[in-house]
Amino acid sequence: MTTQTIAKPVPAIEVAGVTKDYAVSGMEPTRALDEVSLDIQPGEFVSLIGPSGCGKTTLLRIIDGLEPTTSGQILIDGTVTAAPGPERAMVFQSFALLPWRTVRENIEFGLSVRGVAKGERGEIVDRYVSMIGLNGFEDRYPDQLSGGMQQRVGLARALAVNPQILLMDEPFGALDAQTRHLLQLDLERIWQDGKKSVVFVTHDMDEAVFLSDRIVIMSPRPGRIQEIIEVDLPRPRSDDSRRDPRFLELSAYVWEQLKSMIVRDGAQG
Numbered sequence: 001m002t003t004q005t006i007a008k009p010v011p012a013i014e015v016a017g018v019t020k021d022y023a024v025s026g027m028e029p030t031r032a033l034d035e036v037s038l039d040i041q042p043g044e045f046v047s048l049i050g051p052s053g054c055g056k057t058t059l060l061r062i063i064d065g066l067e068p069t070t071s072g073q074i075l076i077d078g079t080v081t082a083a084p085g086p087e088r089a090m091v092f093q094s095f096a097l098l099p100w101r102t103v104r105e106n107i108e109f110g111l112s113v114r115g116v117a118k119g120e121r122g123e124i125v126d127r128y129v130s131m132i133g134l135n136g137f138e139d140r141y142p143d144q145l146s147g148g149m150q151q152r153v154g155l156a157r158a159l160a161v162n163p164q165i166l167l168m169d170e171p172f173g174a175l176d177a178q179t180r181h182l183l184q185l186d187l188e189r190i191w192q193d194g195k196k197s198v199v200f201v202t203h204d205m206d207e208a209v210f211l212s213d214r215i216v217i218m219s220p221r222p223g224r225i226q227e228i229i230e231v232d233l234p235r236p237r238s239d240d241s242r243r244d245p246r247f248l249e250l251s252a253y254v255w256e257q258l259k260s261m262i263v264r265d266g267a268q269g
């Protein structure tokens with residue numbers, strides 16, 4: 001008889017026992033995260049959701065290498081990593097575009113920093129401008145664009161450097177509901193095309209259910225993993241997904257979990 005060992009896939013991101021304390025002068029340090037462990041597989045879309053201040057942004061910044069851990073570590077493709085790297089890109093709620101640069105120059109910026117040749121940069125920018133539907137707006141400046149368009153540029157800028165991992169911090173939080181829905185559809189399509197690993201911070205239950213393979217619910221500060229929910233809705237998702245009874249059931253379930261934590265936390269405070 002032969003025995004076969006099936007190799008366990010190496011996670012794209014491994015959060016291994018991460019605790020984070022912030023020093024606060026003259027006071028006890030603030031514990032933002034407490035022993036958080038989580039594996040994210042290549043091509044997986046994972047959302048982080050939880051009460052305000054539970055450490056979602058902190059966890060994202062630690063994964064990106066922008067913030068050190070107090071204890072525990074981050075492994076990217078199985079290697080301990082404590083600094084930003086070309087395989088990760090971040091998309092921010094505030095868009096974080098350079099106001100003195102045009103759409104084209106904003107998207108091109110990360111490519112020039114990474115040493116991509118000028119001729120090649122032009123082609124890549126054109127591809128991502130089309131992907132996010134901003135043809136004709138390449139020479140506009142950020143303040144000449146709507147919020148939704150600015151976030152499309154933020155997304156294109158992150159995608160243009162072709163990261164394996166996309167870290168998104170409430171990217172659609174500043175947008176109106178209709179624009180948000182459209183960008184969720186865009187992101188679903190882009191994710192289907194490229195199958196990047198995505199960690200997506202949101203406060204919006206429907207957004208988390210619509211986009212995710214798994215939803216990580218975090219507890220109030222200090223942030224711990226309260227529960228992980230598998231989203232078993234078929235892909236690709238479309239506007240019809242939002243009317244699927246399973247969508248409504250999952251969204252209601254996430255809300256129940258969040259509500260009970262917020263009420264409990266408020267009652268203690």
Ligand SMILES: Nc1ncnc2c1ncn2[C@@H]1O[C@H](COP(=O)(O)OP(=O)(O)OP(=O)(O)O)[C@@H](O)[C@H]1O
Pocket residue numbers: 022023024030031032050051052053054055056057058059221
């Ligand atoms: N630089 C810092 N110095 C001190 N405390 C900080 C710092 N950054 C964050 N914190 C604290 O750490 C905790 C977690 O903050 P974080 O921004 O990660 O939470 P969050 O879940 O992203 O919040 P929100 O949902 O409101 O955006 C909060 O109590 C916050 O006040």
